[in-house]
Amino acid sequence: MVNYALLAANVIIFVMGYNLETQIGIDRLRQAKLMLYPTDPQLHQFFTSMFLHSGFMHLAGNMITLWVFGNAINDRLGNVGYAAFYLAGGVLAGLGHMAFSNAPVLGASGAISAVTGAYLVLLPLTRLTIVLWFYLITTFRISSMYFLIFRFVMDAYSSLGDGDGVAYEAHISGYLFGISTASILLLTKILPRDSFDLLHMIRSAHRRSRYRRMAAQGYDPFSRMGATGQPGSRQWTRAKPVPPPVLSSEQVRELELRREISDACKRHDLQAATVRYLELVSMNPDSVLPRQEHLDVSNQLMHDGRHSQAAAAYELFRSHHETYERMGEIYLLLGLLYGRYLSQPDQSAEMLRRAIDRLDDSQQVELARNELRKLDNRSDGN
DSSP: OHHHHHHHHHHHHHHTTOBSSSHHHHHHHHHHTOSBOTTSOOHHHHHHGGGOBSSHHHHHHHHHHHHHHHHHHHHHHHHHHHHHHHHHHHHHHHHHHHHHOOSOBOOSHHHHHHHHHHHHHHOTTOEEEEEEEESEEEEEEEEHHHHHHHHHHHHHHHTTTTOTTOOHHHHHHHHHHHHHHHHHHHHTTSSOOOTTSHHHHHHHHHHHHHHHHHHHTTOOTTOOOOTTSOTTOOOOOOOOOOOOOOOOHHHHHHHHHHHHHHHHHHTTOHHHHHHHHHHHHHHOTTOOOOHHHHHHHHHHHHHTTOHHHHHHHHHHHHHHOTTOTTHHHHHHHHHHIIIIISOOHHHHHHHHHHHHHHOOOHHHHHHHHHHHHHHHHHHHHO
């Protein structure tokens, strides 16, 4: 949502006439000092300048780039984190421009360069479709890593020239900020690691290089040290067969139910999934499903009016999926279930208080507070 909001803000500000295409727009920017002036910088200029564009092609190029790369980074960082990252990238890009130039600057390129730098670290293997036209329009696909490295190199090379009116130093500063910030987030595990990020690729390449060097020096991973102490005397050992575990009829049925629940969820047949889930918990009350499946089944139970079963399912979800990023909503649902349907005001009040501490949505927070007030009024009336 933040990336779409940034796209809309840039377009709306341009359409309102805050650009360099007309004399009126130029006068507006100069009078309000909305561009970043390195000779007389003001705090607000670091933020206002990154929402301004000189002309339509400047705007179109930046917005297409932000649309292609920004959504994925928004998804990885979350709305609040992405907004802070984008604005910080724009500010750092402005500082980078000031370090090398005294010319006024405007544009979202610095902040967008920070986004593409983070994309290079987090999603280097994504395949991009590039459109070229030279007499004929053609397309080709390329890895995002090669495309973004090419752009960085071109900006670095162009910065060595006269600049042709483009703030290449701001671009480079944005790239470096995005790359370093994303790398730090991965190294500190603030962002979860995966096998597709740039740091994993570098580590894997290093391991392959070490193995090739060892193999070139005569290392044989399939040989063992013999009695003479010399490598190469192979000693083969026959593996001991391990019999498969013997499952009881209940364990077999539990596995069947879990498979049927998973299949039903994939078909979006949540009615069938809840039937199988209730049979599963009747056999083992502590049975927990994978996160999304368990959440879907819990929501369906509440939708069907099976309030006690829904509360039990949400409680299992809460106890086994504590890192769920929207746990505040789970607490809110439990508070509503306990208070409105199950006549357990104490548990309801506890869940609602926990929900208020974790919810970000103002309407949900107000709903939880209203429910708490109703519980307090009931207790006072009694």
